[in-house]
Amino acid sequence: MNDLVDDFQSAFVPGRMITDNIILSHELVKGYGRKGISPRCTMKLDMQKAYDSLEWVFLEQILIGMAFPDMLVKWVMSCVNTVSYPILLNGKPTPPFDAIRELRQEDHLSSFLFVLAIEYLTRNLKTLRKIHDFNYHPRCDKMQIVQLGFADDLLLFCMGDRGSIFIMPKKIIQQIEAMCKRFLWTGGNEITKNVLVSWDKVCYPKSAGGFNVIDIHIWNKIKWVHNYYVKRNHLWEIKPRNASWMVSKVFKAKETVEAASYTYEDMMDVTQFSIKKFYHMLKGDFHKISWRRLMCNNPGCKKWTFILQLVALGRIYTKDRLLKWGVVTNLVCPLCNTEDESIEHLFFSCKFSAELWTKLLNWQGINILPMGWSQEVNWAINHAKRKNAKAGIFRMMMAGCIYYLWQERNQRTFLDKERSVAGLHKLLV
Numbered sequence: 001m002n003d004l005v006d007d008f009q010s011a012f013v014p015g016r017m018i019t020d021n022i023i024l025s026h027e028l029v030k031g032y033g034r035k036g037i038s039p040r041c042t043m044k045l046d047m048q049k050a051y052d053s054l055e056w057v058f059l060e061q062i063l064i065g066m067a068f069p070d071m072l073v074k075w076v077m078s079c080v081n082t083v084s085y086p087i088l089l090n091g092k093p094t095p096p097f098d099a100i101r102e103l104r105q106e107d108h109l110s111s112f113l114f115v116l117a118i119e120y121l122t123r124n125l126k127t128l129r130k131i132h133d134f135n136y137h138p139r140c141d142k143m144q145i146v147q148l149g150f151a152d153d154l155l156l157f158c159m160g161d162r163g164s165i166f167i168m169p170k171k172i173i174q175q176i177e178a179m180c181k182r183f184l185w186t187g188g189n190e191i192t193k194n195v196l197v198s199w200d201k202v203c204y205p206k207s208a209g210g211f212n213v214i215d216i217h218i219w220n221k222i223k224w225v226h227n228y229y230v231k232r233n234h235l236w237e238i239k240p241r242n243a244s245w246m247v248s249k250v251f252k253a254k255e256t257v258e259a260a261s262y263t264y265e266d267m268m269d270v271t272q273f274s275i276k277k278f279y280h281m282l283k284g285d286f287h288k289i290s291w292r293r294l295m296c297n298n299p300g301c302k303k304w305t306f307i308l309q310l311v312a313l314g315r316i317y318t319k320d321r322l323l324k325w326g327v328v329t330n331l332v333c334p335l336c337n338t339e340d341e342s343i344e345h346l347f348f349s350c351k352f353s354a355e356l357w358t359k360l361l362n363w364q365g366i367n368i369l370p371m372g373w374s375q376e377v378n379w380a381i382n383h384a385k386r387k388n389a390k391a392g393i394f395r396m397m398m399a400g401c402i403y404y405l406w407q408e409r410n411q412r413t414f415l416d417k418e419r420s421v422a423g424l425h426k427l428l429v
């Protein structure tokens with residue numbers, strides 16, 4: 001067992017202790033919370049019902065592949081596959097039926113067989129080091145660790161860069177996207193249908209009114225292209241017939257290349273191939289939004305620019321919009337308690353908002369009177385055009401002011417809490 005099974009699989013191998021791997025894994029994930037550490041990735045795979053789903057044919061192939069004598073393989077297989085189970089039904093056992101797969105729990109032979117089956121996965125993972133793009137987890141470089149096994153639990157380690165994280169199956173992409181969506185719109189893991197912007201648009205660049213989130217469907221396609229086509233001319237000319245799933249995927253990737261208007265020559269010239277450029281080619285052309293200069297290079301907090309983008313897209317739920325759906329009947333703005341609430345009014349015709357924005361403008365040495373949203377945006381676009389620090393501060397202040405005004409509106413509406421103009425001013429300056 002010691003010679004056959006990789007060192008990083010510690011369970012069930014005589015002379016090794018599962019605690020060794022526990023200690024090692026603690027060392028590897030130490031300090032993950034610290035700021036400024038290089039990107040790194042640890043994944044814990046929990047093999048659900050791993051024991052129960054081991055196929056006998058696979059096990060037999062492993063034993064043959066590891067060059068166990070034929071006789072021994074036959075003995076082991078007859079121990080494994082001559083299992084039958086009766087079930088107790090109304091207190092009486094049913095006639096026994098044969099099992100078709102699985103290893104038995106609490107049987108000493110089974111543990112060893114399971115470790116051998118996992119060894120196949122281990123050896124497969126070890127081939128990762130041959131992939132040019134793959135980088136080790138910063139703490140695993142010296143020992144070349146990719147995985148640690150704990151019986152049916154597996155920890156995988158790699159650098160947290162895009163090259164090292166594998167091409168993902170469609171279902172996983174959908175799950176990751178669903179998690180991202182839930183997090184974006186609810187801040188947690190609750191399922192919501194109440195999304196303000198469609199996911200496709202969320203993945204647009206900021207200059208096109210999106211939030212610059214990577215579209216992982218497209219990203220994944222590029223990984224296929226990158227792994228199989230860049231600098232590999234022998235694949236280019238082949239036309240597959242009756243190809244397996246995996247091979248068809250590889251050839252599908254060629255369609256992706258064509259969709260991005262890349263040629264054979266582009267693909268062979270690896271110095272020219274940029275994943276980022278390719279991504280933008282696939283994502284297509286965008287209609288650039290007029291207020292993009294307010295969004296791009298905005299030094300304000302992420303949550304400020306997020307709200308600014310939603311306001312500019314007209315996607316926040318102000319009372320005039322809610323009235324159309326019959327959600328509210330009272331339109332009065334909670335900030336001034338006199339006029340009706342709309343985006344035009346809140347930013348910054350409202351008396352309360354106008355006072356705060358005037359103060360912030362004066363602080364920057366700008367002496368103009370606040371206007372309604374559309375005029376305000378037009379003025380801001382011209383004013384925020386420049387690349388100097390002053391224009392940067394203006395962009396940041398505008399995003400911050402909008403964020404705190406919207407927060408104040410929500411606190412007054414839902415929490416019955418009130419702050420003054422001076423109170424909000426202090427939060428910003």
Ligand SMILES: [Zn+2]
Pocket residue numbers: 333334335336337338339345346350351352
């Ligand atoms: Zn108002």
